[in-house]
Each structure stands twice: as structure tokens, then as C-alpha cells.
Amino acid sequence: xxxxxxxxxxxxxxxxxxxxxxxxxxxxxxxxxxxxxxxxxxxxxxxxxxxxxxxxxxxxxxxxxxxxxxxxxxxxxxxxxxxxxxxxxxxxxxxxxxxxxxxxxxxxxxxxxxxxxxxxxxxxxxxxxxxxxxxxxxxxxxxxxxxxxxxxxxxxxxxxxxxxxxxxxxxxxxxxxxxxxxxxxxxxxxxxxxxxxxxxxxxxxxxxxxxxxxxxxxxxxxxxxxxxxxxxxxxxxxxxxxxxxxxxxxxxxxxxxxxxxxxxxxxxxxxxxxxxxxxxxxxxxxxxxxxxxxxxxxxxxxxxxxxxxxxxxxxxxxxxxxxxxxxxxxxxxxxxxxxxxxxxxxxxxxxxxxxxxxxxxxxxxxxxxxxxxxxxxxxxxxxx
Amino acid sequence: xxxxxxxxxxxxxxxxxxxxxxxxxxxxxxxxxxxxxxxxxxxxxxxxxxxxxxxxxxxxxxxxxxxxxxxxxxxxxxxxxxxxxxxxxxxxxxxxxxxxxxxxxxxxxxxxxxxxxxxxxxxxxxxxxxxxxxxxxxxxxxxxxxxxxxxxxxxxxxxxxxxxxxxxxxxxxxxxxxxxxxxxxxxxxxxxxxxxxxxxxxxxxxxxxxxxxxxxxxxxxxxxxxxxxxxxxxxxxxxxxxxxxxxxxxxxxxxxxxxxxxxxxxxxxxxxxxxxxxxxxxxxxxxxxxxxxxxxxxxxxxxxxxxxxxxxxxxxxxxxxxxxxxxxxxxxxxxxxxxxxxxxxxxxxxxxxxxxxxxxxxxxxxxxxxxxxxxxxxxxxxxx
Numbered sequence: 001x002x003x004x005x006x007x008x009x010x011x012x013x014x015x016x017x018x019x020x021x022x023x024x025x026x027x028x029x030x031x032x033x034x035x036x037x038x039x040x041x042x043x044x045x046x047x048x049x050x051x052x053x054x055x056x057x058x059x060x061x062x063x064x065x066x067x068x069x070x071x072x073x074x075x076x077x078x079x080x081x082x083x084x085x086x087x088x089x090x091x092x093x094x095x096x097x098x099x100x101x102x103x104x105x106x107x108x109x110x111x112x113x114x115x116x117x118x119x120x121x122x123x124x125x126x127x128x129x130x131x132x133x134x135x136x137x138x139x140x141x142x143x144x145x146x147x148x149x150x151x152x153x154x155x156x157x158x159x160x161x162x163x164x165x166x167x168x169x170x171x172x173x174x175x176x177x178x179x180x181x182x183x184x185x186x187x188x189x190x191x192x193x194x195x196x197x198x199x200x201x202x203x204x205x206x207x208x209x210x211x212x213x214x215x216x217x218x219x220x221x222x223x224x225x226x227x228x229x230x231x232x233x234x235x236x237x238x239x240x241x242x243x244x245x246x247x248x249x250x251x252x253x254x255x256x257x258x259x260x261x262x263x264x265x266x267x268x269x270x271x272x273x274x275x276x277x278x279x280x281x282x283x284x285x286x287x288x289x290x291x292x293x294x295x296x297x298x299x300x301x302x303x304x305x306x307x308x309x310x311x312x313x314x315x316x317x318x319x320x321x322x323x324x325x326x327x328x329x330x331x332x333x334x335x336x337x338x339x340x341x342x343x344x345x346x347x348x349x350x351x352x353x354x355x356x357x358x359x360x361x362x363x364x365x366x367x368x369x370x371x372x373x374x375x376x377x378x379x380x381x382x383x384x
Numbered sequence: 385x386x387x388x389x390x391x392x393x394x395x396x397x398x399x400x401x402x403x404x405x406x407x408x409x410x411x412x413x414x415x416x417x418x419x420x421x422x423x424x425x426x427x428x429x430x431x432x433x434x435x436x437x438x439x440x441x442x443x444x445x446x447x448x449x450x451x452x453x454x455x456x457x458x459x460x461x462x463x464x465x466x467x468x469x470x471x472x473x474x475x476x477x478x479x480x481x482x483x484x485x486x487x488x489x490x491x492x493x494x495x496x497x498x499x500x501x502x503x504x505x506x507x508x509x510x511x512x513x514x515x516x517x518x519x520x521x522x523x524x525x526x527x528x529x530x531x532x533x534x535x536x537x538x539x540x541x542x543x544x545x546x547x548x549x550x551x552x553x554x555x556x557x558x559x560x561x562x563x564x565x566x567x568x569x570x571x572x573x574x575x576x577x578x579x580x581x582x583x584x585x586x587x588x589x590x591x592x593x594x595x596x597x598x599x600x601x602x603x604x605x606x607x608x609x610x611x612x613x614x615x616x617x618x619x620x621x622x623x624x625x626x627x628x629x630x631x632x633x634x635x636x637x638x639x640x641x642x643x644x645x646x647x648x649x650x651x652x653x654x655x656x657x658x659x660x661x662x663x664x665x666x667x668x669x670x671x672x673x674x675x676x677x678x679x680x681x682x683x684x685x686x687x688x689x690x691x692x693x694x695x696x697x698x699x700x701x702x703x704x705x706x707x708x709x710x711x712x713x714x715x716x717x718x719x720x721x722x723x724x725x726x727x728x729x730x731x732x733x734x735x736x737x738x739x740x741x742x743x744x745x746x747x748x749x750x751x752x753x754x755x756x757x758x759x760x761x762x763x764x765x766x767x768x
Contacts, residue, residue: 109512128493153548164537174555187571
């Protein structure tokens with residue numbers, strides 16, 4: 001399969017490139033380094049990544065028949081994107097190439113505008129490029145479970161059958177996003193759904209839970225070279241990864257608000273499995289298919305408790321510390337998202353538990369000196 | 385009331401300025417002439433408008449105590465917008481300032497991108513400006529009935545109470561927009577709903593039907609100066625206005641597809657009434673209120689029949705001519721949109737009928753020489 005991976009330098013993009021390469025596919029990797037620029041803006045760093053993507057690919061390609069190809073391309077530059085689509089004509093496109101941080105999108109007008117401009121217009125360019133150069137390709141678009149918010153009804157997978165005054169309709173599942181970032185993903189989904197309907201292109205929209213983890217089968221092959229980025233900061237860090245970093249620094253785990261907020265999670269290795277399963281089972285022509293891509297649910301409090309126990313077994317004594325919630329979100333809510341589709345197609349979920357948290361702590365301990373405590377504190381407030 | 389009218393040079397913007405000025409309000413008019421630029425691009429013209437907005441305002445201000453103020457401002461230029469919001473601190477903002485054509489948005493990648501960039505980012509800038517300079521203002525945002533598409537259930541006013549597996553939720557009414565233009569309005573509504581929730585600003589989103597008509601109480605005061613724009617072309621022309629122009633040129637009325645498509649309509653004078661009623665009855669702090677702003681429903685076929693009869697009474701013999709539908713839309717569908725809210729608040733609808741169509745024909749006959757038949761034909765196809 002010829003697979004084009006957009007956002008190949010990211011936390012998930014890079015492991016996805018190696019994973020599909022390992023499976024023998026032709027991998028075309030693309031990035032514009034916009035996340036690196038935001039790192040520079042906030043003076044933050046990923047842990048554990050010593051080499052840039054060109055160096056990593058060079059090293060990877062030494063031991064593989066089908067080389068990974070890299071393109072420096074911004075989706076906002078449609079001519080550049082078009083020329084790549086024309087040359088590659090991929091069978092599948094995995095689209096991670098979006099500004100991925102909710103706090104960043106709430107930081108300022110500039111950041112909100114960049115987020116929606118970059119994500120929505122980049123994705124529009126991609127849709128027009130697909131229509132023009134590879135209308136049969138399978139677009140695998142990364143969305144997030146956060147788009148749904150916390151509705152009082154079960155969260156179905158993308159579509160909902162409703163009855164209203166005795167008449168029936170199938171609707172896109174109603175979303176209640178909680179940041180300009182999450183909104184950008186909703187806008188994307190609406191644009192893509194129209195494109196599938198109007199131009200008969202095919203798409204799988206993956207509403208992904210919060211990803212955690214630092215290792216995949218491929219990063220382990222050569223940690224020094226192949227590690228992916230690992231953020232513990234308030235801009236790009238996801239909650240489990242931050243808790244692990246806090247534990248490593250023997251700091252209390254900062255829980256925003258009550259800690260009763262429930263969210264959906266999955267291991268980074270499961271992200272790779274889900275994307276592969278989607279790619280191996282493309283939707284029909286004109287189909288807008290949505291999968292909820294997560295494996296487990298936890299409240300933030302429950303996660304903190306698991307990491308605290310894991311820290312204890314590593315000889316680290318820490319506890320929870322509640323902070324005023326910087327976000328606007330419900331702290332007590334119903335939460336019942338469905339995720340049968342990927343399980344039915346063969347996903348075997350990895351569980352987050354004390355053992356796994358303990359392994360993560362051991363691994364991150366090696367990078368302890370690189371962790372700066374000042375980045376644990378949330379800087380961005382939803383309302384100021 | 386200090387009222388800021390965005391998109392003041394447009395078909396609805398200009399009559400709205402005069403209307404609120406006549407009612408004794410302080411009117412601040414803003415435009416960036418982006419629609420004029422699209423007219424130039426396609427070589428099209430509005431009928432019946434001899435003077436530009438600066439000249440029209442000069443003439444209008446001769447006979448009025450509270451002068452209309454005009455600003456040349458692009459919402460994409462947030463510094464310019466901010467300085468106006470800071471100076472004016474309006475009580476209400478009527479937001480028409482968006483690329484308003486569905487066919488234009490489907491013309492090319494460039495046009496789709498311009499539409500979503502201009503509309504979504506302009507509106508985002510406005511939201512940030514409101515938060516900063518006039519958080520209590522009442523944002524009156526123009527959306528369209530077209531955002532809803534043609535669902536198999538009743539179209540409620542913006543929100544829908546649903547029950548799913550025994551649990552209840554109130555959701556934003558699910559929309560199925562049929563063009564990148566309509567999508568831009570859906571994106572706006574989603575962004576605004578979040579802003580009302582997060583920042584507690586207040587908004588009325590007016591999902592407006594297709595507007596027709598050429599006269600308001602104010603244009604009649606001095607037709608030469610105060611006429612608003614009237615488009616009959618395939619880019620900006622709405623269906624009734626185009627039928628009237630076709631009748632005036634003794635041309636058959638071109639119906640796209642079966643003609644069974646039902647849509648919601650209102651007279652331009654009723655647009656003014658609806659906007660006034662909304663402004664006089666602001667929503668609560670933090671409320672995202674939606675009104676369906678239309679007065680009547682017709683199928684395209686029914687409209688053609690009315691105009692054909694009206695033409696006959698003016699001695700013009702024409703008939704219907706079916707064209708292959710350039711749009712992707714359902715041609716046979718359920719359609720039952722609600723519009724009680726504005727009626728309850730006092731709207732007294734004007735009806736479209738043979739008499740009214742006949743009056744429109746008489747008026748447009750004066751501009752017959754300015755009408756170019758080549759613009760009757762749809763140039764833009766949804767799928768090519």
C-alpha cells in the first residue's frame with residue numbers, strides 16, 4: 001500500500017511512519033514543523049528525542065528495503081501538496097497534520113485563528129487535492145473524542161439515529177466542543193462529510209481518545225534514534241504523560257477541578273493498530289465512516305491514583321494536588337462513549353494499570369534531568 | 385441604540401442601515417467591498433444602483449439628525465475592527481459581512497478557501513473583539529435556512545430536544561449543509577455557540593430563508609439614490625429575483641432539476657422587521673438563541689408558476705424551462721421548518737403572490753436594458 005502520512009514529525013506521526021514501513025508498505029512522510037515552531041514560541045521541549053526527522057529517517061532507511069520518503073510541505077501551500085498527491089497517488093492518507101493543542105488554541109486570538117486557519121483550510125486543500133489527483137484514496141482523518149463534549153446521552157460512533165415527532169432521521173452525532181481546537185476538528189468533519197456526499201470520496205474519521213505512552217515496537221528498536229516526542233507540558237502534554245513526568249520529579253500530581261471528569265484513553269501502540277485496521281478495511285465510495293478510537297475510560301482522579309500507586313512501587317511518595325480548573329468543562333457528567341467498531345475489526349486493547357504506569361516511570365526516569373517543573377503548571381485559562 | 389452593521393454595502397446591509405437610521409438609532413456602517421470584488425471577477429453587476437455607499441450615505445445624511453457613519457474595514461484586519469469596537473461600543477451588531485454565495489463557494493478551491501477563511505476567521509476576530517471591548521453587546525448573526533439541508537424531520541429553531549436510549553439531551557439542531565458557503569455558516573454557528581457558553585456573550589443566530597424583493601420603505605424615499613443592489617445572476621441572484629429578471633426579458637424561467645425542491649422565503653422588508661425585532665428583544669447573557677427567519681415556503685416550480693402568471697398580467701408570455709440541476713441536492717424531500725419565534729414577537733409577514741410579483745416586474749422593467757441574459761445560466765456545477 002502507498003500510504004501518505006501527514007504530520008509525520010508528530011507524537012503519533014513518527015511512530016505511524018515506522019509502523020507502516022515495518023509492515024512493508026511504501027511510506028511517504030510529510031510535515032511542515034508547525035508544532036516545532038509552537039515549542040519554540042513557548043520555550044518547551046519534547047523529552048527523549050535527540051534527532052530530527054530527516055536524521056531519524058536516514059537511520060531507519062539503513063535497515064529497510066522500502067525507504068520512507070520525506071516531504072517538507074505545508075498543507076496551506078496547495079501547489080506543493082498537489083504536486084505530492086500527483087506524484088504519489090496514495091492508496092491511503094493518514095491526516096495528523098493539524099495544530100493539536102486545546103490550550104494553545106485558547107491562548108490568544110492569534111492562536112485561535114492560527115488553529116482554525118491551519119486546520120480547516122489545510123484540510124480543505126487536501127480535500128480538493130484528493131478530488132483532483134486521487135479520488136479513490138482512503139482519507140484517514142484524526143479527530144478527537146473531545147469534540148463530543150460530555151452529553152447526557154450515549155456517545156455513538158459519529159452518527160445517530162433519531163426520532164422526532166414520529167419521523168426518523170440519521171444525523172451526524174451532535175457535538176459540543178470545548179475549545180477552538182476541538183471546534184476546528186468539528187469544522188473539518190463537517191467539510192469532509194460534505195465532500196464524501198458531493199464528490200463521493202471516502203473517509204474514516206477517527207475520534208480518538210487521549211493518547212498516552214512513550215514506546216512502540218519500532219521505537220524500541222533503537223531508542224536513541226527512534227523515540228517519538230514526549231510532552232509533559234501544559235501545551236502539548238496529555239494528562240497521563242504529565243502525571244508520569246510529575247511522578248518522576250517526585251512532584252504531586254496536579255488535578256484540575258474536582259477530578260471527576262471522565263475521559264477516553266488509549267495507548268500509543270493501540271493508535272497504530274487502529275490506524276492500520278482502518279487502512280486495511282476502507283469505507284465505501286462516498287462513505288463518511290466514523291470510529292471512536294479509544295480503549296478505556298478513566299476519571300482524572302482514577303488516573304492520578306494509578307500513577308501514585310505505580311510511583312510508590314518505584315519508591316516515590318507523592319499525592320494529588322487539586323488546582324482550580326483552567327478550562328470550562330463539566331466536572332460531574334454522564335459519559336458513555338461507544339467503541340465497538342474497531343474492536344469488532346480486531347483491535348486487542350492494551351490496558352493502563354499500575355504495571356504499565358510503573359514501566360513508563362522507569363523509562364521516563366532516564367530523562368529526568370530534561371524535565372522542567374515549571375511546565376507542569378497550566379498557563380492558559382479558558383476565561384480570563 | 386448604537387447599532388453596528390457589518391456588510392453594510394450589501395443587498396440587506398444597506399436597507400438595514402437606512403431602516404435603523406429612520407427609527408432614530410445611531411447607525412455605524414462597515415464594509416470591505418469584498419462582494420464588489422467578486423462582481424468584478426465575474427463581470428457581473430447589480431441592477432438599479434447608481435451610487436456607491438459613501439455617496440448614498442452622504443445623500444441620506446442630508447435629511448437626518450443622527451448621521452450614519454461609515455467605516456471601510458475588513459473583519460480579517462482585527463486591529464482595524466478592534467479600534468472600531470473600542471470607539472463605538474455598540475449595543476447590537478448585525479453581522480452580514482460574509483461571502484454570501486453558495487455557487488461562488490463551489491466555483492474553485494480558491495473560492496471555497498476564500499469563503500471559509502473570510503467568513504470563519506472574520507467571525508472569530510469579531511468574537512474576540514466583542515469579548516474584549518463590548519462583552520454585553522448583542523450579536524445578531526445572519527445564518528441561512530440552507531444550513532439545515534432537507535432532513536426527514538421537522539426543522540426546529542436551532543436547538544432540538546432528543547431522547548436516546550431513555551436519556552435526554554438538548555442539542556444544536558443537526559445540520560446538513562450543501563455547499564462550502566453553507567458550511568462556513570455552520571462553522572460560524574458552532575464557534576459562536578462555544579463563545580456564548582465560554583465567555584457568556586449573547587447572540588441571536590438568524591437562519592434566514594431566501595430573500596426576495598427590491599424595495600423597502602427607505603429605498604422608496606429616493607429610488608435614484610437609495611436603491612439597494614439587485615442581483616439576477618447565477619452567483620449572487622436569488623431565485624425569485626432571477627425569475628423576475630427573466631420575465632422582464634421575456635425569457636423562460638430556468639428551473640434546476642425537478643423543481644420540487646421546497647425552500648423557505650421572505651421579503652426583504654421582513655428581513656428588516658426580523659432584525660429589528662431581534663434587536664429589541666435581546667437574548668440573555670450567555671445565550672445562543674436561534675430564530676428561523678422566513679415567512680413562507682414554496683417549491684421552485686410553484687414560484688415559477690406565480691411569476692409566469694404575474695408576467696402574463698403584464699402581457700409577457702413565458703413558460704418554465706427545466707435545466708439539469710447544477711447542485712447536489714435532494715429534489716423530492718420532506719420539508720417542515722418552524723418559524724414561530726419571530727411571529728410570536730410580532731412579525732407580520734408579507735406574502736409573495738401574483739400581485740407582488742407583478743409589482744416587482746413593473747419595477748424591474750425600468751432597468752430592463754441593464755439585464756444581460758447570459759447571466760441567467762448557471763456557470764458553477766457542484767460536481768464536475
